[in-house]
Amino acid sequence: MPPRVILIGPMGSGKTTIGQLVAARLDITFRDTDHVIEERSGRTVADIFLEDGEDAFRLLEKAVLRDELLSDETVLALGGGAPISMDAQSALRAIASPVIYLDISLATVAPRIGFNRDRPLLLHNPRGQWQTLMEARRPIYESIADTVIDVNTKSESDIVSEILEVIK
Ligand SMILES: Nc1ncnc2c1ncn2[C@@H]1O[C@H](COP(=O)(O)OP(=O)(O)O)[C@@H](O)[C@H]1O
Numbered sequence: 001m002p003p004r005v006i007l008i009g010p011m012g013s014g015k016t017t018i019g020q021l022v023a024a025r026l027d028i029t030f031r032d033t034d035h036v037i038e039e040r041s042g043r044t045v046a047d048i049f050l051e052d053g054e055d056a057f058r059l060l061e062k063a064v065l066r067d068e069l070l071s072d073e074t075v076l077a078l079g080g081g082a083p084i085s086m087d088a089q090s091a092l093r094a095i096a097s098p099v100i101y102l103d104i105s106l107a108t109v110a111p112r113i114g115f116n117r118d119r120p121l122l123l124h125n126p127r128g129q130w131q132t133l134m135e136a137r138r139p140i141y142e143s144i145a146d147t148v149i150d151v152n153t154k155s156e157s158d159i160v161s162e163i164l165e166v167i168k
């Protein structure tokens, strides 16, 4: 059996935060590809990028995603880049779990993604980098998602309620 729900979207859209709240409401396990990568490797995402580079991180992420898509009754939050590879896109289109895209504008996300050691892709010129990634990835997020939730101007609890409504 696959995850109960899968959250995708760009860095700072709230996948990790909202996913934890949804899992608590459903009283099921929360999983996050970044957390699993950190548990397995014993290193932070930032350290993996710094020491081994992005390609090495993506290999770990691919293996973690493959395993987590087999997990039963979890709320699964993906890192922003996890759905982008062709393999990930195919797997996420094929899976029975609802895939929800948390859509957010640069204006809303900007205060969340300032200089931030935890997001190595946004270390320099965070807003410019975020926008460049989003332009490339938005069509992929849209093409994978079963549901798009515009999270701009919404509180965490509003977004949680919308997700619970979508998956009930
Ligand atoms: N609806 C919201 N309103 C205000 N702040 C939020 C909301 N959702 C998430 N945040 C904040 O935005 C930041 C990024 O959230 P996070 O869950 O780490 O995003 P992601 O996992 O998508 O990168 C966190 O500081 C979180 O508290």
Ligand SMILES: O=C(O)C1=C[C@@H](OP(=O)(O)O)[C@@H](O)[C@H](O)C1
Pocket (backbone or CB within 6 Å): 009, 010, 011, 012, 015, 016, 034, 045, 078, 079, 080, 081, 082, 118, 119, 120, 121
């Ligand atoms: O968008 C990306 O490529 C990334 C997103 C991050 O996760 P969040 O989207 O949870 O911030 C994390 O996986 C890594 O820094 C790379």
Ligand SMILES: [Mg+2]
Pocket (backbone or CB within 6 Å): 015, 016, 017, 032, 034, 077, 078, 079
């Ligand atoms: Mg996250």
